[in-house]
Amino acid sequence: MAKQKIFSGVIAPVLTPFGEDGGPDAERFVEHAEWLMDEGCTALAPFGTTSEGNSLGLDERMELLEELVDADIEPENLMPGTGSCALADAIVLTRHAVDLGCGGVLMLPPFYYKAPNEEGLFRFFADVIEGVGDDRLKIYLYHIPPVAQVGFSLSLIGRLVKEFPDTVVGLKDSSGDWSNTAAILDAYPQLEVFPGSEVFLLDGLKRGGAGCISATANVCAGPIRKVFDQWQSPEAEQLQAGITALRKAIQAYPMIPALKALIAHYREDAGWAKVRPPFVELPAAEAEKAIKTLADAHGFKLDFADAA
Amino acid sequence: MAKQKIFSGVIAPVLTPFGEDGGPDAERFVEHAEWLMDEGCTALAPFGTTSEGNSLGLDERMELLEELVDADIEPENLMPGTGSCALADAIVLTRHAVDLGCGGVLMLPPFYYKAPNEEGLFRFFADVIEGVGDDRLKIYLYHIPPVAQVGFSLSLIGRLVKEFPDTVVGLKDSSGDWSNTAAILDAYPQLEVFPGSEVFLLDGLKRGGAGCISATANVCAGPIRKVFDQWQSPEAEQLQAGITALRKAIQAYPMIPALKALIAHYREDAGWAKVRPPFVELPAAEAEKAIKTLADAHGFKLDFADAA
Numbered sequence: 001m002a003k004q005k006i007f008s009g010v011i012a013p014v015l016t017p018f019g020e021d022g023g024p025d026a027e028r029f030v031e032h033a034e035w036l037m038d039e040g041c042t043a044l045a046p047f048g049t050t051s052e053g054n055s056l057g058l059d060e061r062m063e064l065l066e067e068l069v070d071a072d073i074e075p076e077n078l079m080p081g082t083g084s085c086a087l088a089d090a091i092v093l094t095r096h097a098v099d100l101g102c103g104g105v106l107m108l109p110p111f112y113y114k115a116p117n118e119e120g121l122f123r124f125f126a127d128v129i130e131g132v133g134d135d136r137l138k139i140y141l142y143h144i145p146p147v148a149q150v151g152f153s154l155s156l157i158g159r160l161v162k163e164f165p166d167t168v169v170g171l172k173d174s175s176g177d178w179s180n181t182a183a184i185l186d187a188y189p190q191l192e193v194f195p196g197s198e199v200f201l202l203d204g205l206k207r208g209g210a211g212c213i214s215a216t217a218n219v220c221a222g223p224i225r226k227v228f229d230q231w232q233s234p235e236a237e238q239l240q241a242g243i244t245a246l247r248k249a250i251q252a253y254p255m256i257p258a259l260k261a262l263i264a265h266y267r268e269d270a271g272w273a274k275v276r277p278p279f280v281e282l283p284a285a286e287a288e289k290a291i292k293t294l295a296d297a298h299g300f301k302l303d304f305a306d307a308a
Numbered sequence: 309m310a311k312q313k314i315f316s317g318v319i320a321p322v323l324t325p326f327g328e329d330g331g332p333d334a335e336r337f338v339e340h341a342e343w344l345m346d347e348g349c350t351a352l353a354p355f356g357t358t359s360e361g362n363s364l365g366l367d368e369r370m371e372l373l374e375e376l377v378d379a380d381i382e383p384e385n386l387m388p389g390t391g392s393c394a395l396a397d398a399i400v401l402t403r404h405a406v407d408l409g410c411g412g413v414l415m416l417p418p419f420y421y422k423a424p425n426e427e428g429l430f431r432f433f434a435d436v437i438e439g440v441g442d443d444r445l446k447i448y449l450y451h452i453p454p455v456a457q458v459g460f461s462l463s464l465i466g467r468l469v470k471e472f473p474d475t476v477v478g479l480k481d482s483s484g485d486w487s488n489t490a491a492i493l494d495a496y497p498q499l500e501v502f503p504g505s506e507v508f509l510l511d512g513l514k515r516g517g518a519g520c521i522s523a524t525a526n527v528c529a530g531p532i533r534k535v536f537d538q539w540q541s542p543e544a545e546q547l548q549a550g551i552t553a554l555r556k557a558i559q560a561y562p563m564i565p566a567l568k569a570l571i572a573h574y575r576e577d578a579g580w581a582k583v584r585p586p587f588v589e590l591p592a593a594e595a596e597k598a599i600k601t602l603a604d605a606h607g608f609k610l611d612f613a614d615a616a
Contacts, residue, residue: 022395022435023396049420049421054393054394054418054420054421055393055394055395055418055420055421056394056396057392057394057395057396057397057400058366058394058396058397059396060394060396084365085362085363085393086362086363086364086365086366086368087330087363087365087584087585088331088364088365088366088367088368089365089366091365092365109586110362110363110585110586111420112357112362112363112419112455112456113357113362113363113455113586113587114454114455114457116585116586116587117586117588119588120585120586120587120588121585121586123585123586123588124585124586127330127585146422147420147421147422148420149422149457150586276395277395277418277424277428277429277431277432277435278417278418278421278424278425278428278429278431278432278458279421279424279428280425280427280428280431
């Protein structure tokens with residue numbers, strides 16, 4: 001019998017709204033998180049790349065996580081990003097997440113120093129695991145070489161899985177390279193592997209994948225969930241084609257500002273569009289174009305009528 | 309009359325020693341900092357790249373800085389690294405340094421998200437300056453594209469200098485590209501510009517540079533200082549050739565582990581060699597080779613006999 005998965009399905013790296021003062025807006029954040037779960041997300045990954053997670057301070061990340069746990073979101077459905085270049089900060093964030101009962105954490109490798117050797121990366125994770133010192137800790141490795149530059153080789157993944165089989169339980173592959181995802185799925189069937197885009201959802205599921213963790217799940221959770229639920233049905237390929245086309249249309253724009261612009265528009269809440277430096281908001285004309293293009297070509301709209 | 313410089317000369321990005329428990333070793337750290345000032349450093353830049361600064365947690369950085377200020381080192385001679393991907397953390401670290409009376413701070417751009425646009429980077433620094441809200445703040449921009457990937461274009465530097473002439477006062481150029489350093493010196497003569505290697509010290513000084521901030525100043529401060537002091541003398545070229553050759557011999561090894569191995573050897577203190585992941589220590593055979601090669605070819609040795 002296959003091992004019961006801890007996480008599976010459609011996971012959104014929750015966007016982080018900011019208030020007038022530039023600080024995270026906890027109220028809009030919780031509201032968005034709850035709406036995502038209503039829309040079909042099976043779990044949430046706050047403080048990912050799409051969340052501007054690495055633009056948030058330590059205290060900001062911990063406070064926002066507490067807000068989610070205090071709201072109607074089960075902590076076992078939370079997989080917060082707790083990576084940091086700094087070992088000490090990664091331990092602080094990870095321990096905090098474990099203490100709150102989070103089902104897992106999504107961990108970047110230390111990404112400041114480039115081309116670190118495998119032994120050094122292995123030691124980083126070994127030190128985090130020892131530093132947190134809690135059997136409840138479940139780590140999902142976050143492989144995103146286009147942004148972090150530092151990533152996880154197949155052999156490093158293998159070493160971590162072998163040494164910490166009860167802790168290193170999954171991986172998000174945002175390489176954008178299906179052959180890499182396929183190689184990981186084939187080499188480590190015990191891992192819960194999530195492609196970083198719904199474009200690879202169906203291919204991933206057919207090969208033993210666990211679902212996807214995707215930026216665009218912030219605005220397309222429903223249709224993505226449908227593919228997850230019906231992946232063995234005759235309609236699966238056609239449903240997949242629909243979410244692939246929509247994803248490609250959205251990613252023609254700068255992802256984070258575009259997602260926030262879409263939500264701002266359909267929530268009729270201009271403040272939602274705010275991003276934190278080094279990002280800048282989508283110019284108004286580009287936002288209008290995105291809204292119109294997506295609506296015309298894909299029937300895209302967001303409905304917040306029933307939202308809390 | 310030329311404006312009085314705030315910083316000039318030879319500045320070492322102070323190595324960070326670690327104790328048995330993996331935490332920073334404040335005692336060894338302060339001892340090393342004081343030795344560096346005795347050796348000829350004009351100022352210190354703790355928490356730089358060579359300091360493994362981005363592997364240190366927020367609290368670790370602040371505690372170590374307080375240790376330096378509590379020791380015999382004048383805060384006006386300190387230019388700590390206070391950059392962070394996270395705006396909130398950059399503000400916390402920078403305000404802390406200003407409150408301690410540090411003469412300046414060396415700030416990386418936010419380096420997680422790649423290829424940010426100029427406006428976003430400008431806003432980051434504007435927000436830090438506004439967030440700290442203290443006229444004593446003096447920022448030295450830290451341009452190190454080989455590691456941070458994100459850097460400062462000439463036009464971004466110009467915009468920051470124009471908007472914040474009393475705050476953005478200098479730059480460290482670790483691009484390794486002399487033509488870039490020369491272009492910055494020519495375009496912004498009011499900036500205190502420090503090449504990131506003593507290889508460019510004399511060329512920099514001839515063009516209006518302020519000195520250098522260099523990893524190898526951790527072990528070669530004396531001879532580098534000699535070039536700075538005698539740059540207009542007939543011996544300058546020959547002295548420069550000596551420090552250039554030594555720098556090139558040292559950088560044939562992985563820089564941070566090699567510097568720590570050299571200090572561990574000459575201090576007869578094996579614990580000094582410890583690095584934090586993602587780095588690993590220099591293997592013993594390679595350390596021995598480095599020590600012997602540098603001694604044979606360059607007469608390199610470190611003398612701690614008179615050290616406190």
